[in-house]
Amino acid sequence: MFTTTTLSPFRVLWLSVSGAAAFALACAVDTPATPDRSKSQGSVMQDAKAAVSSTQAVDPAANVFFEFQVEQPVAQLLSGGIPKYPASLRAAGVEGEVQAQFVVNRDGNADASTLKVLKSTNELFSAAVTSAVPLMRFSAAEVDGHKVKQLVQQSFQFKLDR
Numbered sequence: 001m002f003t004t005t006t007l008s009p010f011r012v013l014w015l016s017v018s019g020a021a022a023f024a025l026a027c028a029v030d031t032p033a034t035p036d037r038s039k040s041q042g043s044v045m046q047d048a049k050a051a052v053s054s055t056q057a058v059d060p061a062a063n064v065f066f067e068f069q070v071e072q073p074v075a076q077l078l079s080g081g082i083p084k085y086p087a088s089l090r091a092a093g094v095e096g097e098v099q100a101q102f103v104v105n106r107d108g109n110a111d112a113s114t115l116k117v118l119k120s121t122n123e124l125f126s127a128a129v130t131s132a133v134p135l136m137r138f139s140a141a142e143v144d145g146h147k148v149k150q151l152v153q154q155s156f157q158f159k160l161d162r
Contacts, residue, residue: 064103064149065141072142074104074150081110081135083156086124090160096121098129098156106147108138118153129156 067073089096099119103111112134120126141150 064151065143066151067141070141070143070148070150072139074141074152075139076154077108077137077139080137081132083125083128083132083158085158086122086128089122089124089158093160094122095160096125096158098125098158099153100129100133100156101151101153102133104138104140104150104152106140106149108140110134110136110138110152111149125156125158128158 083098097120098117101114101116101118103114105111110133115130115133117126117129120129138152140147142148
């Protein structure tokens with residue numbers, strides 16, 4: 001059996017006003033800001049070079065660069081600072097990871113004062129990384145032939161041999 005429902009004039013008016021208000025609200029909401037991708041990689045590099053040359057007379061080490069801003073990024077050397085696996089976690093069979101962030105100076109040394117643990121699966125792993133980072137050695141980043149500071153984010157994996 002088929003039945004029809006009649007809408008009262010008040011209900012029709014209410015639905016019309018509600019729909020119009022929802023439409024107006026949707027039109028008034030700003031679109032999210034998107035990153036400015038109009039700059040090419042070349043112009044980002046030009047900005048980095050300009051920052052190096054403009055600070056050269058004052059303090060060539062003043063700026064800290066991201067990896068995408070340098071021509072030659074930081075590279076870890078094999079010598080120095082390797083986090084030691086905490087004995088208690090090794091004995092318990094616990095594996096983990098630490099995500100750390102720090103600045104590598106123009107001399108290739110990690111600046112311990114900038115070290116931040118971004119993520120860690122265990123505080124003992126964090127302590128091992130915190131102890132090792134100041135002993136690590138790197139080749140310094142370069143922009144336009146000048147050594148510069150670079151912000152580094154590095155993952156440290158603690159895996160057991162099985």
